[in-house]
Amino acid sequence: MKGLVRGGIFLERQLVLQNLKFVNEEEGDIVLREGKISHVTAPGKGQGEKVIDLTGHYVSSGWIDLHVHAFPEFDPYGDQIDEIGVKQGVTTIVDAGSCGADRIADLLADGERNETNLLAFLNISRIGLERVDELSRLEWIDHDKVMQAIQQYADKIVGLKARISSSVVGESGIEPLHIARQLSSETSLPLMVHIGSAPPKIEEVLALLKKGDVLTHYLNGKSNNLFYENGEPLPEFLDAIQRGIHLDVGHGTASFSFNVAEAAKRHHIGLHTISTDIYRGNRINGPVFSMAHILSKFLYLGYTLEEVIASVTSHAADWLKRPELGRIQVGDTANLTIFTVEGGSIELIDSQGEKRTGEKKINAKGVVIRDEFIKC
Known part of the structure; x- marks a missing residue:
């Protein structure tokens, strides 16, 4: 016990x-x-x-958070498993690439010492989030170590994580995503791809995504986002949705905009999974605070309770191919x-600092x- x-x-x-x-x-x-x-x-x-x-x-059924950072040794992107799991009403968390092959064993061992169910995306960089520019040097993507980790922890690793934004890839550009795509092909594991500031341009990223891949931070308000200034979705984004990519919120500190979320709703884009991208800093200081707080934002946006709860139960369980997690x-x-x-009144703040009630x-x-x- x-x-x-x-x-x-x-x-x-x-x-x-x-x-x-x-x-x-x-x-x-x-x-x-x-x-x-x-x-x-x-x-x-x-x-x-x-x-x-x-x-x-x-x-x-128990809430599932498809994007968290649950390796407490890493700073700033780390936290205690149960603090962002059962203590928030979340029974299953999926660590979104905090660890690569160097530390995945430590993360999963920590999961065994906690109450919350823990699954994980494996960062394609062996160092994971030990550094926040983990894809800036291609030699940190070690093919053999990736394969060994996946073979050893096949029951816990649900996909591969690649953070494709300028601060992470540096001068490597789009090449880490090409490597991730090849690793995905070899392992039959989907990708979770983080998007953010360019380069690479979002159109380059979208072109490499396939059915079942997770596009996280899809409601971010950065200049390299998925919508034109008038709120119309990029055609490349619509094409990727048609191919069957999975859209994940990944709210985080810098990746959720009310304006973008409203544009997505107007165009009937999503709602696949709501996730927090929670870690110690944005849990304590906001704007994330908790899964329940993030779900309240989607009630504010006009989604029904059934739609909101499905996004953290059946939708997430189906993507994980663990349907029993999403049912009673x-x-x-x-x-x-x-x-x-x-x-009652609740103040809601997005990642741009915009406040809603x-x-x-x-x-x-x-x-x-x-x-x-x-x-x-």
């Missing part, structure tokens, strides 16, 4: 989570036995040794997030993961 975190209750007997609301507004009780979903019944009808009345609370089904190991949606906020209240109920 892993170490018990704040508020944990071991589920050794039958537990009833009573009077919950599902995101479709239906109500019911979820009965758990020995860490598995025993059955779902009408509200107030569940029976068991322990009953927790959760009137006024929503439940979904009898017989499955318990994997649930419990949250509220509350009225929302009228609803999502608050994570707890998770059920494996055989524990953990309060947030």
